[in-house]
Amino acid sequence: MYKTVAIIDLGSNSIRMNIIGINDQGGYSIYEQASEMVRLSEGLSEDNLLKETPVQRTINALHYFKKLIEVNKVTEVYAL
Numbered sequence: 187m188y189k190t191v192a193i194i195d196l197g198s199n200s201i202r203m204n205i206i207g208i209n210d211q212g213g214y215s216i217y218e219q220a221s222e223m224v225r226l227s228e229g230l231s232e233d234n235l236l237k238e239t240p241v242q243r244t245i246n247a248l249h250y251f252k253k254l255i256e257v258n259k260v261t262e263v264y265a266l
Contacts, residue, residue, distance in 0.1 A: 190217070191262040192255050198227035201244060203251045205258045217258055222247035 188209050195202045205218035224244045229237040255263060 189262060190258055190260045191264065192251070192258075192260045193264045193266065194251060195266045196226070196244070199223060199225055201226075201247045201251075203254065205254065205260060218254055220251060220254060222250070 188207060190205065190207050192203055192205045200221055200223050202221045203219070204216060207215045207217055222243075224240060224247050226236065226240045226244050228240045231237075
């Protein structure tokens with residue numbers, strides 16, 4: 187069995203995604219790598235509330251990643 191997985195790493199400054207194909211023997215191939223600078227923590231308030239603009243940048247990046255996931259027929263998604 188061969189499966190295609192996406193791994194998404196959401197950090198305070200950037201969001202990254204790798205799309206990887208994994209075979210039965212545990213070997214893998216990297217199909218796609220994507221990274222967006224979203225600066226999610228930009229303007230973080232003293233009470234740790236996120237600002238609207240960085241949140242919107244993050245949502246936009248996730249929409250882009252979703253398209254890549256669909257094109258690559260990913261069967262599993264893992265978020266870190």
